Amino acid sequence: MNFRELYNKLLNENITADKELPFQVERISFKKGDILTAYGAVEPNVYFLHSGIVELKIKSYVSEKILDFFFTNEVVTCLTSFLLQQPSDVEMTAIADGEAEFFTYHGIQQAYATGSLQVNKLGRILTEQAYLRKAQREKDFLSKTAEERYGEMFEFHKDYLLQIPVNKIAKYLGVHPESLSRIRKKLNS
Amino acid sequence: MNFRELYNKLLNENITADKELPFQVERISFKKGDILTAYGAVEPNVYFLHSGIVELKIKSYVSEKILDFFFTNEVVTCLTSFLLQQPSDVEMTAIADGEAEFFTYHGIQQAYATGSLQVNKLGRILTEQAYLRKAQREKDFLSKTAEERYGEMFEFHKDYLLQIPVNKIAKYLGVHPESLSRIRKKLNS
Numbered sequence: 001m002n003f004r005e006l007y008n009k010l011l012n013e014n015i016t017a018d019k020e021l022p023f024q025v026e027r028i029s030f031k032k033g034d035i036l037t038a039y040g041a042v043e044p045n046v047y048f049l050h051s052g053i054v055e056l057k058i059k060s061y062v063s064e065k066i067l068d069f070f071f072t073n074e075v076v077t078c079l080t081s082f083l084l085q086q087p088s089d090v091e092m093t094a095i096a097d098g099e100a101e102f103f104t105y106h107g108i109q110q111a112y113a114t115g116s117l118q119v120n121k122l123g124r125i126l127t128e129q130a131y132l133r134k135a136q137r138e139k140d141f142l143s144k145t146a147e148e149r150y151g152e153m154f155e156f157h158k159d160y161l162l163q164i165p166v167n168k169i170a171k172y173l174g175v176h177p178e179s180l181s182r183i184r185k186k187l188n189s
Numbered sequence: 190m191n192f193r194e195l196y197n198k199l200l201n202e203n204i205t206a207d208k209e210l211p212f213q214v215e216r217i218s219f220k221k222g223d224i225l226t227a228y229g230a231v232e233p234n235v236y237f238l239h240s241g242i243v244e245l246k247i248k249s250y251v252s253e254k255i256l257d258f259f260f261t262n263e264v265v266t267c268l269t270s271f272l273l274q275q276p277s278d279v280e281m282t283a284i285a286d287g288e289a290e291f292f293t294y295h296g297i298q299q300a301y302a303t304g305s306l307q308v309n310k311l312g313r314i315l316t317e318q319a320y321l322r323k324a325q326r327e328k329d330f331l332s333k334t335a336e337e338r339y340g341e342m343f344e345f346h347k348d349y350l351l352q353i354p355v356n357k358i359a360k361y362l363g364v365h366p367e368s369l370s371r372i373r374k375k376l377n378s
Contacts, residue, residue, distance in 0.1 A: 060331035067327075080324045083317050089328055117306045124313035128272050131320045135269045138256075138327065139278055142249035 001073050003048045003101040010125050011118050022116050023107040030094040037092040043081035045102040046126070049074050052098010053160055055168065057091045066172040068137060069095075071160055079130055096163045146173040147183050154187060190262050192237045192290040199314050200307050211305045212296040219283040226281040232270035234291040235315070238263050241287010242349055244357065246280045255361040257326060258284075260349055268319055285352045335362045336372050343376060 001009075003025050008015055015021065030036060030052060037043050039059070047054070054076050056067040067090065070076040081088035082105060111119040140149055150173055153161060161169070170180040190198075192214050197204055204210060219225060219241060226232050228248070236243070243265050245256040256279065259265040270277035271294060300308040329338055339362060342350060350358070359369040 058328060058331055061334065065331055080321055080328075083321060089332075112310070115306055117304055117309060120306060120309040120313055121301070124309055124316060127313060127316040127320055131316055131323065132269055132272060134320065134323055134327070138323070139247060139269075142247055142254055143278075145250065 002050070003103075006048060006073075006075075007122065011122060013118065022119050023103050023111040025101050025103050027099065027101055029099045030097065032094055032097050034094045035091065036094060037078045037081070037088055037090070039089070039091045040087045041081075042085055043078040043088055043092075044104055044106075046075060046077040046082065046108070047100040047102045049076060050099040050101065052094055052100070053096040053163060054098075055093050055095050055172075057093065058089055064171070065174070066168055068133070069157075069160070069164065069172065071157060075126060075129070079127075095165070095168065096160075141174070146175045146179065147186070149173055150180070150183050151187065191239070192292075195237060195262075195264075196311065200311060202307065211308050212292050212300040214290050214292050216288065216290055218286075218288045220286050221283055223283045224280065225283060226267045226270070226277055226279070228278070228280045229276045230270075231274055232267040232277055232281075233293055233295075235264060235266040235271065235297070236289040236291045238265060239288040239290065241283055241289070242285040242352060243287070244282050244284050244361075246282065247278055253360070254363070255357055257322070258346075258349070258353065258361065260346060264315060264318070268316075284354070284357065330363070335364045335368065336375070338362055339369070339372050340376065 004015060004017065004021060007013060007021060028047075036047070036054065049070060049072055051072055054070045056070075056076070056078065057064050058067055059065075076092065078088040078090045078092055080086075081090065085105060108119065108123065112123065140152075144152075150169070153169070166180060167177050170177040173180065175183075193204060193206065193210060196202060196210060217236075225236070225243065238259060238261055240261055243259045245259075245265070245267065246253050247256055248254075265281065267277040267279045267281055269275075270279065274294060297308065297312065301312065329341075333341075339358070342358070355369060356366050359366040362369065364372075
């Protein structure tokens with residue numbers, strides 16, 4: 001899927017490839033290890049991933065935590081920083097080479113302001129999806145064990161799991177790498 | 190503030206009291222202990238609080254957690270259930286008598302669908318605010334101690350704190366009531 005197809009799908013539109021979207025969308029490619037948004041930077045973009053894996057990290061008072069992983073056909077940004085245009089507490093890093101399309105804060109704000117109904121609707125739907133994802137993550141963290149959460153990652157993102165270092169998966173689940181090894185052995189047996 | 194004033198403020202509008210908003214807004218009053226949305230119910234409404242205090246709770250695998258408290262002039266709903274129109278994992282309860290205005294899922298969806306730019310913009314802004322609040326709460330939980338978080342509640346919601354039972358504040362902070370007593374003594378000394 002490309003961003004135009006996502007736009008059409010979310011808004012029941014039918015904008016063909018020869019027509020322009022109401023705001024500019026550009027392409028970017030990134031390498032494993034690239035920092036897309038550093039701690040303290042103001043997030044300028046919203047990305048739609050064509051390939052690759054992106055992680056969002058935050059510094060806790062004990063260590064660094066991984067908030068979420070994003071895969072192909074998912075939308076990712078440091079959303080608080082993007083919405084408020086303030087320095088980010090969250091860092092976005094590529095953990096596998098990939099490509100993405102992106103639009104800028106300036107571009108979408110201009111489209112909001114010129115009164116585009118469809119762009120406001122798109123902004124509403126994308127923000128709703130970001131909220132639902134964060135609320136689901138919070139709920140999973142409170143109501144599921146690390147083993148159940150790993151089981152779901154395994155079920156839904158099996159192909160990607162091999163590309164994510166074990167210590168990152170452990171940081172995401174909030175367990176020690178040794179506990180994750182036990183969980184993995186149990187699941188594979 | 191009433192909901193019309195909130196609407197005008199968020200959208201730079203100037204709809205006077207004798208004119209109608211693009212969707213219906215009704216009034217409700219509630220008593221301490223009233224369950225506004227029960228576990229398993231589908232959330233029909235979004236509330237704008239005139240007075241009173243509302244809590245959102247979720248069942249974790251060890252106990253029940255309090256996700257957030259909402260006060261005068263704040264917007265509250267079980268948002269995941271509202272957006273998906275699915276049974277709620279979150280329960281909304283009044284912990285102090287109060288009054289609110291509310292609009293319904295059906296009402297706002299109709300206004301979205303009839304292509305109101307302003308209502309889509311309102312939905313986008315309210316969802317952005319809900320996201321920012323949840324992200325801030327997650328960040329605070331990871332990066333601040335219970336003492337710091339209680340200090341901020343004390344600073345920003347001093348007048349309300351007396352109305353919230355100590356065991357609820359402890360549940361919200363994620364500490365034992367005894368630890369909260371120590372924090373309170375330290376802060377008052």
